[in-house]
Amino acid sequence: MTVRIQFWSYFKELTGCAQASEELPPGATLGDLTARLHARFPKLAAMEKSTLIAVGVEYQGREHVLKDGDEVSLFPPVQGG
């Protein structure tokens, strides 16, 4: 299955791109995806503890099982106001 990834805020600088995609096996979780992304974008791995992850418009944890076509967003702590 294919999932699309969007990076926000300074994560775009860390990865050098705003969007990416990954091919994952059925049943893969967000944890599987982030492991793949950390290997692909090593600077992102250093931010692992503070990274927030959403699928669509909802926050999800690393155990969340992905579906084909999911849109995943990775970003640093939010700072509105």
Place this chain on the structure above:
Amino acid sequence: MERSLTLSPDPIDEPALVAARRMTGGMGAAVYFSGVVRRSEDAQPIAAIEYECFRPMAEHQFHKLFDEVERRWPVESVRLVHRLGVVRVNEPSLWVEVTAPHRGEAFAACQWLIDEMKRVVPIWKKPIA
């Protein structure tokens, strides 16, 4: 509960927002907060802050917070304006108003909403020197 959410690059027009307030007879409190860009960020002087927003998620998360405000307090209305893009020092980036029967719930709901916004709504700021 009436709710209004505006995420826009346009300047926040506080007098117009205050003039547009509508309250029914049972409401005794209107609390509003204006967040203004300071002239320094992390002890460094800045000229402005640029706000970036993941809009569909931000709107969704704001409405979830409004739902929770409605569950927790007898609030009649919430209006929230967050400016996006470049906001210069001394200009407001955030305006939040809560109307309720009494000041206690109005202050509490306004404070809670802003605190939670800073925790879950995907908006980020980038200082501009």
